[in-house]
Amino acid sequence: MTSSSPSSTASSAVVSVHGLTKRFGKVTAVDNASFEIQPNTITGLLGRNGAGKTTIMQVLTGQDFATSGDVRVFGEHPTENARVLSRISFIKESQRYPDDFQPKHVFQSAPWFFENWDADFAAQLVEEFRLPVNRRIKKLSRGQLSAVGVIVGLASRAPLTFFDEPYLGLDAVARQLFYDRLLADFAEHPRTVVLSTHLIDEVSQLLEHVLVIDQGTLIIDEPAETLRGSATTVVGTRTAVDAFVAGRDVLHRDGIGGLASVTVGRLDADERREAAQAGLELSPVSLQQLIVRKTNLTEKEFETQS
Numbered sequence: 001m002t003s004s005s006p007s008s009t010a011s012s013a014v015v016s017v018h019g020l021t022k023r024f025g026k027v028t029a030v031d032n033a034s035f036e037i038q039p040n041t042i043t044g045l046l047g048r049n050g051a052g053k054t055t056i057m058q059v060l061t062g063q064d065f066a067t068s069g070d071v072r073v074f075g076e077h078p079t080e081n082a083r084v085l086s087r088i089s090f091i092k093e094s095q096r097y098p099d100d101f102q103p104k105h106v107f108q109s110a111p112w113f114f115e116n117w118d119a120d121f122a123a124q125l126v127e128e129f130r131l132p133v134n135r136r137i138k139k140l141s142r143g144q145l146s147a148v149g150v151i152v153g154l155a156s157r158a159p160l161t162f163f164d165e166p167y168l169g170l171d172a173v174a175r176q177l178f179y180d181r182l183l184a185d186f187a188e189h190p191r192t193v194v195l196s197t198h199l200i201d202e203v204s205q206l207l208e209h210v211l212v213i214d215q216g217t218l219i220i221d222e223p224a225e226t227l228r229g230s231a232t233t234v235v236g237t238r239t240a241v242d243a244f245v246a247g248r249d250v251l252h253r254d255g256i257g258g259l260a261s262v263t264v265g266r267l268d269a270d271e272r273r274e275a276a277q278a279g280l281e282l283s284p285v286s287l288q289q290l291i292v293r294k295t296n297l298t299e300k301e302f303e304t305q306s
């Protein structure tokens, strides 16, 4: 975990958080979290339900106060700070719109809030997501409502964009469209994106950096590349597996009869050779599996949360 020093507030980071704690009465939603988000990166903010992801985004976007700690966005405190907030787009499922609003009204008013708003890009996305722009937002399906948010998030091209579970209602085709357009537009117009999601394997290739929060505590703050190779599953006879993993940190253990499957940390070339000589099979662990292991959840439990 990164422990950013107070001087980091003067760094080039877009977001600098030092010792952030947020309590709601007796509930500590975020507990002494410190991290930075670097410019022009896509960061995944991941964790189980109730972990504290939305709370962190609420504080970073000035919609809620920290109980304690120092939060800087573009080097300044975000709360009631127009200079900071005008550079942020925050897309969340719970977004409320005026009663009679149709999607076209959202897109027509977007340029007032986002100076980089690209109306042509928005129009292209409306076509691609097949969004009925003249229907009242209240009448939209869940997926269509998610599409409104995704389109605003993409076409606003805000220097700092938060997507908080933006596509809960989107089907697989629409989600892929979102990932493709995000990546392509990000390449042309680099900006800082923070994405909170349960669909970790789906977004894994998009992410450059990963923050994992568990029960309010930041437990992983790593480049995605580092995490991808950081665990391996070793499979074979129980005796051979046990001998091989003895003395190592075990992230997860499964087994049936005389067979065992054990997840351990990164293995170097010599260790891989040693495993092969012992007749063991090695398989990489996906980002999602790794996070599931680290947050002590079975994959089945995890998937049912998505």
Ligand SMILES: Nc1ncnc2c1ncn2[C@@H]1O[C@H](COP(=O)(O)OP(=O)(O)OP(=O)(O)O)[C@@H](O)[C@H]1O
Pocket: 024, 025, 027, 028, 029, 047, 048, 049, 050, 051, 052, 053, 054, 055, 056
């Ligand atoms: N206004 C509030 N009052 C009381 N408790 C709150 C409030 N907002 C959040 N919490 C609690 O703080 C914790 C963190 O909630 P948060 O919404 O940040 O989690 P999350 O990681 O975004 O979860 P999910 O993935 O389910 O959206 C939870 O235990 C939640 O119940």
